Amino acid sequence: METAQSAHIHRKHGGWKTMPYILGNETFERLATQGLLSNFMVYLLEVFHMDQVSAIKFINIWSGTGNFTPLVGAFICDAYLGRFRTLAFASFASFLGMVALTLTAVVPALHPPPCPKNQHPSNPCLGPTTGQLGFLILSLGMLTIGTAGIRPANLAFGVDQFDPTTEEGKKGISSFFNWSFTSFTVVIMISVTLIVYIQTNISWALGLGLPTAFMVFSILLFWLGTKLYIYIPPEGSVFSSVMQVFVAAFRKRHLKLPPQEELPGLLYDPPMRATTASKLPLTQHFSCLSKAAIMVDGEIKQDGSRSNPWRLCGIQQIEDVKCLVGIVPIWTSNIICFLSIAQQGTITLSQALKMDRHLGPKFQIPAGSIAVISMLTLAIWLPIYDRIVVPSLRHFTKHEGGITLLQRIGIGMLFSILSMVVAGIVETKRRDLAINHGKTISVFWLAPQLILTGFCDAFNIIGQVEFYNKQFPEQMKSLANSLLSCSSGLANYLSSLIIVILHHKTRKNGHDWLDNDINAGRIDYFYYLIAGLGILNFIYFLICAHGYHYKGSSTNLQVVGDDMNADGDIELNSTKHLNH
Secondary structure, X not given: OOOOOOOOOOOOOOXXXXXXXXXXXXXXXXXXXXXXXXXXXXXXXXXXXXXXXXXHHHHHHHHHHHHHHHHHHHHXXXXXXXXXXXXXXXXXXXXXXXXXXXXXXXXXXXXXXXXXXXXXXXXXXXXXXXXXXXXXXXXXXXXXXXHXXXXXXXXXXXXXXXXXXXXXXXXXXXXXXXXXXXXXXXHHHHHHHHHHHHHHHHOHHHHHHHHHHHHHHHHHHHHHOOOOOOOOOOOOOHHHHHXXXXXXXXXXXXXXXXXXXXXXXXXXXXXXXXOOOOOOOOOOOOHHHHHHHEOOOOOEOOOOXXXXXXXXXXXXXXXXXXXXXXXXXXXXXXXXHHHHHHXXXXXXXXXXXXXXXXXXXXXXXXXXXXXXXXXXXXXXXXXXXXXXXXXXXXXXXXXXXXXXXXXXHHHHHHXXXXXXXXXXXXXXXXXXXXXXXXXXXXHHHHHHHHHHHXXXXXXXXXXXHHHHHHHOOHHHHHHHHHHHHHHHHHHHHHHHHHHHHHHHHOOEOOEOOOOOOOOOOOHHHHHHHXXXXXXXXXXXXXXXXXXXXXXXXXXXXXXXXXXXXXXXXXXXXXXXXXXX
């Protein structure tokens, strides 16, 4: 049987030497993809002449698919290719997709003819042909393949460069996440300002061509560091490991779990891998899964290894699955939160197109750039939160993070609900002034809801990223990085479903809530509907959070009052022990 010593990864390079290449690659890749997508709604409306509902459904379905494919990418990455080769293939696929999408703006035959400025509403502009729409879908398909590999592998590949068994390595991983998020914030701000301005006011060809050029820099930087990287080979699919636990537990469902004091000698507990930084203790919750580790005659070979992984699983493997099972309810409770965030790139953008976007007598803010308000809120609030709010809260709560991760996620949910309520109020005001007084209000009326969305990101999204990376089993990091995307994907699909239903069920006198003419529609009702769903979802989240067990805890604990250290592990007091 392979020991931890013999399996230890030889680290000749890695560490901070690789960061200029990995962070540079990540930054340029994000600048490329975000530069393409930040203004995509406007591209569909103005270049491909889609109506509002069709454009929103198109974006939601594509975004939803793109947010689910990282699960497939994580499987291929962990089971077959490894992270380096996955990133290499995915980056090339993204580049091809960007080239194809740029061609839809450059080549006249690949998009509908321009619409005259004074086109009469009764004579709508020509929409895309089947061939033009097919080529657009092909380009987005290549981008989706790239997303499938890049999202689950890029952060995990960066973490691979540090040794998680040393203090220096742990600090390096923490700093890597900070630098990664900082670069992402900067990239988003550049995308929704400079790139969007070029696309809207200068040329779509140039505005899409620049991100494509950035992707070339991303690939070059990635390959320049090949001699310095640590390459961890694929260790097999985590999906197979998870299924083995369920199958083995089902086969042994009739066995009785021995008393707790007898468990150490009766359960299979092989040495942990060298790449695993810490070993999880056996927990009492989901005890039915613990039966998968009960050893019976004939299941252990002479060398101490198991004869059939589908009949016998190790304690660490079982505890990993328990972590995953416990996280699922928390994960599902965050889908509605993403539903409110998803409207920022579609419905909110449609509002901005109907508002006064002038900043001074000559300069007009591109509609796609209005999202920068959320990014500025995030950039300003995070240092304040980290340096002022957290230390102040820590003084009262005695908690290293000021508040628990689930409390942080819950606060973000409340901000998402509030943002939808404020968005509804603003839209009611905008619509009333436009219809009854013929006035066009300033686009900065959208600032309050965007600021609240920024706070939602700061609490909920960042809280989720930290929660999944701390609570997921170590060998499931690729899956953890995919889970956030899946939440967003489900929100996109749910948004499309709601829009289709509202488009048909609210139609009256030729108009519906999401009418192309937003003055004739009732977008404010749509916002209030999402807020109502958010309130119901928040109640569901509180129930899930109340019963959640942090990774490494061996007792049935309540989340809201737990003490958790900076690594996400429970610090247990004798007064907090609760028996099943």
